[in-house]
Amino acid sequence: MAGPTTAERGERQKLKSGPPRPPRPVRLRRLRVLIVLLVTTVLAGGGVVWLLYGSQWLRVERLSVSGTRVLTARQVREAAEVPDGTPLISVDTDAVEARLLRRLPRIDSVDVVRSWPHGIGLKVTERTPVLVVKQPGKGGKYVEVDAKGVRFATVSRAPKNVALLELTPSRSAVLRRFPADRLVREAVRVAGDIPASVARDTRTVKVRSYDSISLELSDGRDVEWGSGEKGSAKARTLTALMKAAPKARHFDVSVPTAPSSAGS
Structure with missing residues (x-):
């Protein structure tokens, strides 16, 4: 079998030696371009840092x-x-x-x-107050409470259309299970569920225990709300009950499936 020709041996030699290297002047030009690009990048970066931190142009006025x-x-x-x-x-x-x-x-x-x-x-x-708590011995000042139960500000006058929160829990095991902060949150929860038509007339939210919360309205009527649970159902029931018994003075929706009204 005949061996490779002279032309084939030449091609194999080219492949082994790799692509031809560019002339030396071309390599020098590429190196200069890279150096210029590197220097330009460093200067630009330094300029940006100076602009942001050292110049007078981007400062708080x-x-x-x-x-x-x-x-x-x-x-x-x-x-x-x-x-x-x-x-x-x-x-x-x-x-x-x-x-x-x-x-x-x-x-x-x-x-x-x-x-x-x-x-x-x-x-x-x-924060928006949903209830206020009167401070004893503070010259009639009030503490505002927001929808999260946070007491956030003391004011000399209660905001308009914001009900007063009265906490009168008994000194019992119930109080230990439900401390004052928890009772405040339950009162806030109830205040958020009261129908708008009733909320406008609500003067006081009274909390005696976790499951004994009542409303005192501006015209002397009152509502036994119970706990803060099932608030939406209680709101619907109270609205219907007040329409059905417009002259009643007392409403009980603590069990929304068995409400009651009394007085006239």
Whole structure:
């Protein structure tokens, strides 16, 4: 059998030796391009860092506040404690949020956002009172309670259309099982389930125990609500009962499947 030809041996030799290397000037040009690109990248990165941290262009000049109802914008700004002139990029938005929630309990939530090139925006959501608790020996002051059962602010006058919460639990094993904070949460739960037409007239929510909560209305009528369980069913039953017995003075929906009314 004949061996490989001269041409075939030449092709095999080319394959072994790999592709031809570019001339030396071409390699030098490629190296220079890579060096230039590397230097440009480093300079650009350094410029960005200087722009964000060292220049006077991207610094805090404005602290805007929105969403406040009772609090003032000045109170929020002071509690946020963001100094003018701080590089915008270095403002710790999580820390600002934590300070506001800690220093102003009336704030339920807050969004802290950067507003380039010179601003920080504080979007505040305040707590809304659903009940108030009168403080004994405090000059007639009231503590506001929100829908989560959080006591968040002391005010000299009860807000309009917010019912008074009266806690009169007995000193018994029931109280040990259901401490005051739990009873407050149950009262808040009931306040959230009261029909709107009744809520407008509710003057006091009285809590004697976990399963003994009643409502005192502004016209002298009262409602025995029971526990905070089955609130939606109790609300529907109370609405129907009041329509069926408009002159009644007492309503009992503690067992919504067996309600009752009395008095006239």
